[in-house]
Amino acid sequence: MNKSIAQIREEFAAAEPSEWAGLYEIYADDARAGVKNLIRSYRKKEEALQKERERLALMRIYENKYGEYELICGIDEAGRGPLAGPVVAGAVILPKDCEILYLNDSKKLTAAKREELYDEIMEKAIATGIGMASPARIDEINILQATYEAMREAVSKLSSVPDLLLNDAVTIPDMIIPQVPIIKGDAKSVSIAAASILAKVTRDRLMVQYDEILPGYGFARHKGYGSKEHIDAIRKLGPTPIHRQSFIKNFLA
Template sequence: MSEKKISEIQKEYKETSELLLPDFIEEYINDGRPGVSKIIGMAQKRMEKLRIERERIEHLKEFENQYWPEFDYIGGIDEVGRGPLAGPVVTACVVLPKDCSILYINDSKKLSASKRDELYEIIMKEAVSVGIGVCSEQRIDEINILQATYEAMRQAISECSVEPQVLLNDAVTIPEVKIKQVPIIKGDAKSISIGAASIIAKVTRDRMMVEYDNIYPEYHFASNKGYGSAEHIEALKKYGPCPIHRRSFIGNFV
């Protein structure tokens, strides 16, 4: 039996990283005290969740694994912000290493804001290359949202420090791009590279909209991110459009 108090073991468990869980379990599994057994049970459940998550991530590499034997640099591309009434459309192109083991990557819409922020930092640190493209609301009005999205995607590709050899795209084929493209329906939930791109694009755009909220607080951009929430539409009708509103999107409200 360990000489440590159960409260000390509980604190140690909370501070134990995922990587060191097996060592923690091995150290205390024969302790014998009911309180410690309960903690070990929690650690084992956590280990099982990790096993399931690792299997999910391996499955998420299905498309990448088709091309990694031949190519070193596979870029995942996604966009955020096609539907809002205000603000830019933002895209990202992410090239992950072949030995990528980042857990919890998923379609950004399925993740909490705090988890997206956490993964953003990890992806930016571990990716081979990240390119970000931004197309303004003025440009959206000028050439339409689809063409603006394509333009932002081309910008994201060009911003990569390493040019991708293959592009995995979320559902689209980007015009004027000579690199091999593989469009994948709902790709942000099927490809680890596209999922990573969706997180980078989402966090980048959300942070931009929070900054715009400081400039135009009456529209509540920090909470609605430019989308047509009830409070946003009410403010739009009351105050009229601000400089970052998409004139081609707001005709029904002003």
């Protein structure tokens, strides 16, 4: 007896992409419109998957270029621009053969996708590290130096010492590990993209926690950035301990 369309749909859903071709062959002569539409939809998925893998191959150009290094670490930060909260840096060493589909610059991803990729990165990475510089530290030494400090801390937290650092745009002072700064690196390197996601998710989660402790500012929504809601709250309620005094002085005049 022929399988029902629902059964065939379940069979496709349970199969790995590498097994789809075999299923196309099995059901190629099935004349039912539902089966034909199902095969058509999976062929489209297969085409999209191939394009995604081609995109990721382009994002490995720097990892391949420096392939003589065994442990390549991507570094990026989140939170240089906000009025409140820390600047957070991520450091990630991925295996050379690692595939994480849809890995990209964290700013190009939805919050839900970042959370999903965060878990996959943590599962597949050889090593990860997070570093932070507090608002008070940012006020003390300026945001650029605080960012460098957070990046150095992130590298120090890695369980394996990297042989090379791929950084998003910057060269970190006081590092003995060789570095390659890459402009817009979070969109050009899988390692830096992974680091950008870890930094962004870590910081966003922290700002949600701050929102519970310090209600009225909307930290969970704007994550500390200078939205109208946030600026109005500062003027109405005054600054909190997590505000960067050097960033908000114009709003308190």
